[in-house]
Amino acid sequence: MRDVDERPNRLLYALIALAFLGYFFAAAEPLQKELALHPVWAGDVSRDADPEPSPDPALAFSFHLGGRYGAVTPDGTRIWSRGAAFDAAVSDSLFLPYERESKVLSAFTPGGDPAFRIQAEGWPFFRSGRLFLMSPEMDSVSEYSPEGKLLWSYDFPFKITDFDATESLAVAGLLDGSIECVDADGKSVLSFAPGGSRIEVTLGVALDPREEAIAAVCGADRQRFILLVRKGGAFKVQYHRYLDSDYREPVTVRFTGDGRYVLYRQSEGIAVYDRQTGRESLLPLRAESFELASDASRGLEYLFFRAARTGGVVCFEPPARVIFSYPLPGGALWTRHADRSLYLGSGAVLGRIDISEE
Amino acid sequence: MGPKVRRLIGSLLALAIPAAGLGSLEWPVAGGVPVLTFGSHESGRFHPSMTAGPEGAQVRAIGAGEISFSFDGDRLPSGLPCPLGGFVALSHPDGMISVYARLERGSLPRYLRAVSSGDILGRAGLSGFRTGRELSFTLYDRIKRQYLNPQVLLPPVRDDRAPxxxxxxxxxxxxxxxxxxxxxxxxxxxxxxxxxxxxxxxxxxxxxxxxxxxxxxxxxxxxxxxxxxxxxxxxxxxxxxxxxxxxxxxxxxxxxxxxxxxxxxxxxxxxxxxxxxxxxxxxxxxxxxxxx
CATH class of the missing domain: 2.60.40 (Immunoglobulin-like)
Incomplete structure (x- = not known):
């Protein structure tokens, strides 16, 4: 009788052990390899240095650090830099230094050769490699081709508080609380007033790199996070949430490279909204502004942040698992992620740090 | 009908609703002198604001309101250039918004929210897309989504010269x-x-x-x-x-x-x-x- 009684228990134990083993191998997440940072080089960019012919110009990339701009090779052996009279707009293929009250803009190649001139008032800037000009009253944007030809101009209903662009869309947040989106021909595709707050204002806006969604932080008393998603050609509100914050200043909003997560500044840190699960997490980082770069091969995001007296890089696995943090002194800051390297500029020093798995 | 009466009627028709909420307004700068008026030609464009001297003047709220947005600098945190320079936007009753731009860096209020008429919002200075140190002032009706000519609502400036x-x-x-x-x-x-x-x-x-x-x-x-x-x-x-x-x-x-x-x-x-x-x-x- 005893033998008969013990048989089901043994079977049960065996099944539990098997299930545990199965869970251990199938469900457990592999441990993340340790990421190590290796400083490679650092260079001073505070002095003017004329452009030199690079062995392979395609390898050189441009930088913009404070009021200085220039280009550097990945190995740091060739650096040229210049100081802008007032400021500069910089992309990988063009430099547009400009004066405070500029009426004519001259564009240069990374090799320092003149590219074209634009006769128009305003300040230039790049978004997603596209060249735009912001009007002096900050209520109108023009786009120019890489050859300097005017493509379109769009007068927005009121002054712009934030602007983002992808390959074929551009979105502007306005002081009256509205969000306006135009296509690559400068034609309106969205004019939307979120409402729902006592004071209407758009504090920050961002476009999903895949052009499927627009996110914004808007309003005051109460402030809201809003996500618009494109359905059947039109953008419609998919999600919104009232926030505890009461900002009356710019608020950074950014999508990750794959468009799945939206990050936006909050009082307690940076909120990370997961579009797939609808859940929100928090990166415990007090940043006034930030930019994102994706490392798709490792499934990591690099968040380059700026705070009152400091800045730095935070590497995290979305939604909010911090892998490492690398502080930088405040002041002028420039950051870029390429392959397995971070290029960081702070003050007048530019440097490269490689990231490896150990 | 005299020109002053016509002006008054035209102004009232265009601006009656928003003006009612603002009450009597003050000039944003004491002893204000319009340098560029609403509708001036500026680089091929219709200037929808007013630029007003004197240079370096203290800038005051034209009426009671609440700060809805302010920024102190020439480049927004997102990297976007800010040709308005330092600026403050005030949200007034009945959907009016007044914007005070090209304020000297460091002169903007940091913690002010509710604003009374005449409260200091900063000092006009070298800021944004202008080498002059005059205030750039804009008045906007959020309900009708249109810019308004500030001089229609502000007390008149002494001016004896005909156009x-x-x-x-x-x-x-x-x-x-x-x-x-x-x-x-x-x-x-x-x-x-x-x-x-x-x-x-x-x-x-x-x-x-x-x-x-x-x-x-x-x-x-x-x-x-x-x-x-x-x-x-x-x-x-x-x-x-x-x-x-x-x-x-x-x-x-x-x-x-x-x-x-x-x-x-x-x-x-x-x-x-x-x-x-x-x-x-x-x-x-x-x-x-x-x-x-």
Whole structure:
């Protein structure tokens, strides 16, 4: 009788052990390899240095650090830099230094050769490699081709508080609380007033790199996070949430490279909204502004942040698992992620740090 | 009906609703002098704001409101250039928004939210897209989504000088004929162009816009432009109410303005221009032509 009684228990134990083993191998997440940072080089960019012919110009990339701009090779052996009279707009293929009250803009190649001139008032800037000009009253944007030809101009209903662009869309947040989106021909595709707050204002806006969604932080008393998603050609509100914050200043909003997560500044840190699960997490980082770069091969995001007296890089696995943090002194800051390297500029020093798995 | 009465009626019609919520307004700078007025020609565009001196003046709220947005710098945290420089936006009752821009760095209030009329919002300075140190001031009606001419609502500036009409021209087929010097033209359609400025002093060469322009052809009103409001529609800033003009159709590159195209039929034709400024000073000019 005893033998008969013990048989089901043994079977049960065996099944539990098997299930545990199965869970251990199938469900457990592999441990993340340790990421190590290796400083490679650092260079001073505070002095003017004329452009030199690079062995392979395609390898050189441009930088913009404070009021200085220039280009550097990945190995740091060739650096040229210049100081802008007032400021500069910089992309990988063009430099547009400009004066405070500029009426004519001259564009240069990374090799320092003149590219074209634009006769128009305003300040230039790049978004997603596209060249735009912001009007002096900050209520109108023009786009120019890489050859300097005017493509379109769009007068927005009121002054712009934030602007983002992808390959074929551009979105502007306005002081009256509205969000306006135009296509690559400068034609309106969205004019939307979120409402729902006592004071209407758009504090920050961002476009999903895949052009499927627009996110914004808007309003005051109460402030809201809003996500618009494109359905059947039109953008419609998919999600919104009232926030505890009461900002009356710019608020950074950014999508990750794959468009799945939206990050936006909050009082307690940076909120990370997961579009797939609808859940929100928090990166415990007090940043006034930030930019994102994706490392798709490792499934990591690099968040380059700026705070009152400091800045730095935070590497995290979305939604909010911090892998490492690398502080930088405040002041002028420039950051870029390429392959397995971070290029960081702070003050007048530019440097490269490689990231490896150990 | 005198020009001052007409101005008042026009202003009330255009601005009655938002003005009611604001009550009596103060100038954003004490002893304010408009440098560029609403509708001035600025680099080919209609200026929807007012630039006001004196340079470096303390900037005050025109009425009670609440700060909805402020920024202190020439580049937004997102890297976006900020040609307004340091600026403060005040949200007023009834959907009015006033914007005080090109404020000197560090002069903006950091913790102020609710604002009373006359509260200091900063100091005009070297900031944003201007080398001058004057305030850039904008008034906007959020309900109608249109810019308003601030001088219609602000207390009038002392101004005894009538606007200047430096020339009226007829243009057709690439030919530009100055009215007054031209005695006769052929029958046809002509564009009437005017060179108008509103100086505050004899040596004043600022390209200030007037407040209203009336064009009379043979004694009948052919066009009337009231510088009261402007509104962006489909990506283009339009102004003068139902005329819905835009900068391209209104301004020539040199700042002269196009008053419209008119068919001049055979006979004797008189063309008159009546221009008034914000203080109600009026200038009338014109001439007669023989149309063959």
């Amino acid at each position: 200047l009409v430096r020339g009226v021209y007829l243009s057709s087929g690439g030919k530009v004929l100055p009215l007054g010097e031209t005695r006769s033209v052929r029958q046809g359609t002509y564009e009437i162009i005017a060179d108008i400025q509103d100086p505050l002093a004899a040596s004043d060469a600022r390209p200030r816009a007037p407040y209203s322009i009336r064009l009379l052809v043979d004694g009948k009103e052919a066009a009337r432009y009231l510088y009261d409001a402007a509104r962006a529609e489909s990506g283009r800033l339009r102004f003068f109410g139902s005329a819905r003009l835009d900068s391209r159709s209104y301004f020539l590159p040199d700042g002269r303005i196009r008053l419209g195209s008119f068919l001049l039929a055979r006979g004797r034709t008189t063309i008159a221009l009546i221009v008034s400024d914000h203080a109600g000073n009026e200038r009338e000019t014109g001439g007669a032509l023989q149309v063959d």
